[in-house]
Amino acid sequence: MEAQAAAHSPHVVLLYYRYVRIEDPDAFARDHRAFCASLGLRGRIIVAEEGINGTVAGAPDATGSYRETLAKDPRFAGMPFKISRGTADTFPGLSIKVRPEIVTLGAALPFDPEIDPAAHLSPFEWKRLAETDPDAVIFDVRNDYESAVGRFRGAITPQIKNFRDLPAVLSDYGHLKDRKILMYCTGGIRCEKASSLFKRQGFREVYQLDGGIMNYEKEICDRDDLWEGDCFVFDNRVVLPMATARGKAPAGRCAHSGLPTSHYVNCIHNPCNRLFLVAESIVEDSPDHRLCPECLRKGLTSETADNKSRSLAPAMENPPAANSTTR
Numbered sequence: 001m002e003a004q005a006a007a008h009s010p011h012v013v014l015l016y017y018r019y020v021r022i023e024d025p026d027a028f029a030r031d032h033r034a035f036c037a038s039l040g041l042r043g044r045i046i047v048a049e050e051g052i053n054g055t056v057a058g059a060p061d062a063t064g065s066y067r068e069t070l071a072k073d074p075r076f077a078g079m080p081f082k083i084s085r086g087t088a089d090t091f092p093g094l095s096i097k098v099r100p101e102i103v104t105l106g107a108a109l110p111f112d113p114e115i116d117p118a119a120h121l122s123p124f125e126w127k128r129l130a131e132t133d134p135d136a137v138i139f140d141v142r143n144d145y146e147s148a149v150g151r152f153r154g155a156i157t158p159q160i161k162n163f164r165d166l167p168a169v170l171s172d173y174g175h176l177k178d179r180k181i182l183m184y185c186t187g188g189i190r191c192e193k194a195s196s197l198f199k200r201q202g203f204r205e206v207y208q209l210d211g212g213i214m215n216y217e218k219e220i221c222d223r224d225d226l227w228e229g230d231c232f233v234f235d236n237r238v239v240l241p242m243a244t245a246r247g248k249a250p251a252g253r254c255a256h257s258g259l260p261t262s263h264y265v266n267c268i269h270n271p272c273n274r275l276f277l278v279a280e281s282i283v284e285d286s287p288d289h290r291l292c293p294e295c296l297r298k299g300l301t302s303e304t305a306d307n308k309s310r311s312l313a314p315a316m317e318n319p320p321a322a323n324s325t326t327r
């Protein structure tokens, strides 16, 4: 009972990144793991020579200490933290990994965060341009299963399953090279690299939403005609309701019925495991509706689907594999 109560006690979730040189990522990760563990934090942090990318959750005093300590390190001084609410269940544990990139684009980009990023626009500037400039095109650089549940009105949403697939589909958007590209992602980190990629591919005017959707939500903070739906997040919460969409119907559509929904499931056929939106009433109709439309078309049923050996560890850039994704 006590564990149950602790699991649902309010936690603060911090989302942050910084491109900054980290000389010895392995040593940094080792020390950082001990530091996070001492605060009882859970979450996922990626460390690379190019910087840090993290989401951590903990009790308010623990996340407060975490922020204060990082702010004292000159490498992270002034680093913005996007704050949302979670519980002790938001993350299954603490994972700190060293990778070649803090967010994997994989394109052979000589990316230099000091030189490359496009102009950052504050949420208000971004909104003003989006709503008033006929030359502006809103471009969502997130994955298709993320934009499915919520997005800016009229945004281009590439059908990619992974950020590293973005360079391959960029040629589809060559006709937009002379337009003003208003680019956004969840917290801003992907735009830093994507905007650099776009500029190198000849897109003339590229702007990124400073701090991403999370910052837009915080700054605009009220019902707004530009944002539609919820915000997908890479943890057990799966979706965050947005104040900017308060009182509106979900923007997501059930893959089987087309009904409005924000309810995700993973396809129960394990080799597929695709995350997709499905209305709860439709899942109740038939267990087969826990199969994605593609697997259903192949003739699989809940009886014949392979649901053994499912991985339960969600990865930073992959859809959470958790089966229960109710908000």
Ligand SMILES: [Zn+2]
Binding pocket: 267, 268, 269, 272, 273, 274, 291, 292, 293, 294, 295, 296
């Ligand atoms: Zn499937």
